[in-house]
Amino acid sequence: MSAFSRFTSLAASLPSSVPFVGPEAIERNRKLAVKARIGANESGFGPAPSVLEAIRQAATETWMYADPENFELREALAIHHGISRDNIAIGNGVDGLLGEIVRLVVEPGTPVVTSLGGYPTFNYHVKGFGGRLETTPYLDDHENLDGLLDLVKKENAPLVYFANPDNPMGSWWDASEVLTFAKALPDTCLLVLDEAYCETAPESAVPSVRAIIGMPNVLRMRTFSKAYGLAGARVGYAIGTLGNAQAFDKIRNHFGMPRVSVAAAMAALKDQAYLRDVVKRIANARERISTIARQNGLSPLPSATNFVAIDCHKDATYAKSIVDGLMDHGVFIRMPGVEPLNRCIRVSAAPDDKLDLFADALPKVLKALG
Amino acid sequence: MSAFSRFTSLAASLPSSVPFVGPEAIERNRKLAVKARIGANESGFGPAPSVLEAIRQAATETWMYADPENFELREALAIHHGISRDNIAIGNGVDGLLGEIVRLVVEPGTPVVTSLGGYPTFNYHVKGFGGRLETTPYLDDHENLDGLLDLVKKENAPLVYFANPDNPMGSWWDASEVLTFAKALPDTCLLVLDEAYCETAPESAVPSVRAIIGMPNVLRMRTFSKAYGLAGARVGYAIGTLGNAQAFDKIRNHFGMPRVSVAAAMAALKDQAYLRDVVKRIANARERISTIARQNGLSPLPSATNFVAIDCHKDATYAKSIVDGLMDHGVFIRMPGVEPLNRCIRVSAAPDDKLDLFADALPKVLKALG
Structure with missing residues (x-):
């Protein structure tokens, strides 16, 4: 490592860590391309x-x-x-x-x-x-x-x-x-x-x-x-x-x-007019994410945000398999980190072409998981 | 002030300060417009x-x-x-x-x-x-x-x-x-x-x-x-x-x-070609700043940077008067903060039209100071 020998005792005790792994790192590590970036609660609708x-x-x-x-x-x-x-x-x-x-x-x-x-x-x-x-x-x-x-x-x-x-x-x-x-x-x-x-x-x-x-x-x-x-x-x-x-x-x-x-x-x-418009589009996207979830036997939670948490009715291992499985299809999502929240996956609002990819991949992933 | 009562003792002891006053604040406080922004060692030549x-x-x-x-x-x-x-x-x-x-x-x-x-x-x-x-x-x-x-x-x-x-x-x-x-x-x-x-x-x-x-x-x-x-x-x-x-x-x-x-x-x-070119232009601007200084009886110091420190041969009060006087002409420069460096003013390399303003204002300011 050859690090400096006199960092503070606090600094020396801290791990080199990141609160979230970025989608770019997942792409590099798994050699996959993200086609639908709907995991970090960014706004795929973009700014005005x-x-x-x-x-x-x-x-x-x-x-x-x-x-x-x-x-x-x-x-x-x-x-x-x-x-x-x-x-x-x-x-x-x-x-x-x-x-x-x-x-x-x-x-x-x-x-x-x-x-x-x-x-x-x-x-x-x-x-x-x-x-x-x-x-x-x-x-x-x-x-x-x-x-x-x-x-x-x-x-x-x-x-x-x-x-x-x-x-x-x-x-x-x-x-x-x-x-x-x-x-x-x-x-x-x-x-x-x-x-x-x-x-x-x-x-x-x-x-x-x-x-x-x-x-x-x-x-x-x-x-x-x-x-x-x-x-x-x-x-x-x-x-x-x-x-x-x-x-x-x-x-x-x-x-x-x-x-x-x-x-x-x-x-x-x-540009508050754009904000009002995009908030409506985000609400519509939440609805669509919820519908896709229900069509696949999962339960969307009510959301006041630009994402929807979806209850997958099993444990964290299962939810994690869905997250990983979706990434195989180029769909990047995330999930909560601790019990009991980690029975869920979390999908960000996005334009329809991105949610199409999610809608297409989700049943395949669930089927493969059995 | 109505600040929170339990900041750390270190935080409570710190002043709300800024290492440098920005040119925008000077404009607001003195109700003047900066015409030549040559005080913060930015590059007026801009990026490529x-x-x-x-x-x-x-x-x-x-x-x-x-x-x-x-x-x-x-x-x-x-x-x-x-x-x-x-x-x-x-x-x-x-x-x-x-x-x-x-x-x-x-x-x-x-x-x-x-x-x-x-x-x-x-x-x-x-x-x-x-x-x-x-x-x-x-x-x-x-x-x-x-x-x-x-x-x-x-x-x-x-x-x-x-x-x-x-x-x-x-x-x-x-x-x-x-x-x-x-x-x-x-x-x-x-x-x-x-x-x-x-x-x-x-x-x-x-x-x-x-x-x-x-x-x-x-x-x-x-x-x-x-x-x-x-x-x-x-x-x-x-x-x-x-x-x-x-x-x-x-x-x-x-x-x-x-x-x-x-x-x-x-x-x-x-774009290393641009960098090489702009480094030459910065060197030329240093030369020009030095020439302007000499023409006004001041002494430019050798510089390896994108600015020139200029010895004004008197004390900090005098140098500060030059800084303030130049700002009256819309020319924003800075100066070192402590003795004996603060006998100097500091002028950033910039395109000729900005240095023209400096060349024009400097003799007027020096004359007014007597």
Whole structure:
């Protein structure tokens, strides 16, 4: 290995790992080509044509660093949400922002609460800063709000993660329940409310921005990676109090935002007509995925996201065989990582030509599995 | 402020600061427009036309996350340098990589050695992880290699930063001296050899990649931000032993690279003819900046970078007045931050129309200052 001999004891103890294996690695390792990329909850519908044009226009500006204050993007988001730009912090997607939040709160040994089977990248960051993960199981495929609250209190945890709508199950809570949970938390615990999928959720599932904006122990995470179709641009933002938004300025890579990505996010935010249209197409795709599942004797779960979790009615080994079998046909999907969620597979919304491949391959795979 | 009450004591102690104020912030704060952006060592010559085309082509792929293993870019870089792709780690520019290296090595109180007046973003990261900066002054506007070595030994420091060529002074050491320094360091000290400006340096100033590749206490930093003209893309890479390159995988944001940026870097690397051409144009621009300086009674320092430090023969107040005065004319430049370097101003290489503005404004500013 010939690594440097004096990395911190924490760094030395960490594995070189990745929260998710990318489809490109699967292609290389299995010598297969992905024909339907419907596993990473990207949006195969893509960003708006106006966004593609903005990227092309911004290409000639790529020689310049982006504004380290992200002033214009924060201003546009502030107007969009009816808040102040000082309530907003920009980062390299929710993943990047999660790393920064964890760094602000977690030291070696700090207890951190999340759901058993929740977002692996959050867990990756917690471990990366030496935190101690404390988890509570899902309840009926929903994150268990009472369980999370109890665990926060029991562990006196300063950080809790909750995604609404949820990934990987697609389930959600109503806004009133989210608010009740946020307000029940001790003010010594910071709630990371991951709303990466909020654009595809029923309106009733998303608390108004103003309802939480004054709470110093809540940070809401939003992204351009999902409904806006810009996963590859790496633009996310956190909404919180002035003090919390400014806390990112203590540690973030100020010149870290790609200039073209910022231009893309600005254009995407402006084109709300496209967003409304694509949200409908995502809803239709969820319906189609559900129909395909039912036609094959499987049970789709209700979803407020851009994917559908499908109950395959057996164990993780069986679900894994379906994931692997579909890949033999060039159909890349994923599945939850822990019991009992891992009886399911997870399929991302996509245009019909991609779902055709899924519809075609699934019965063949199931038949081969017997 | 209404910030969360339980940030770590380290986080609570950090200021919300930025290593550099961006030109956009200066424009907003002073209500002035930047007409010549020649202060941030970006490349006004821009990336190659082939790179702009690659960005435009990649726009339609922005809905996908980039390959978290950065396989193709590492492979292309490996071939370019004649090493293995396992010797390479990709990150969000040198700035992002520096943050990761500091995180791997620095805990609260860890001594870290650098030059007094060296790259502020490195210092920002060291403070951000609670490290204790130990500095040695420049010697005749060069980083003092003997001074750095002595300080490493005296402090038993596990990390030392050295830029060759240097920013902000533009000075450099020959490859043999760099090698002697690297080999003289105790193997308990990791050398961060920042070579952001190596493409514009004399060949004799850059040790061969193979000369250092086996040393577990050296990491070399390269970037597409300078000569390649892609500051806004945020693509840098570290070259080191297998074990050191893989150490980044313990903590990095695996899905953090922007897809369009990776495509841009691939295209830039491919177009070495453009790089050779732009390096000549940068050299010519350095000459022109030096001539303008001399015509105004100032003294340009020799430079191996894409900028020129200019000795204004007085104190920091005077140099600051020149920086501010030039901005009144829409000419954005910067200056070193500490004595005795801050008797200088720093002007980035740029196309002639931008240097025309500098040539026009400088005598007016100097005259007004008397």
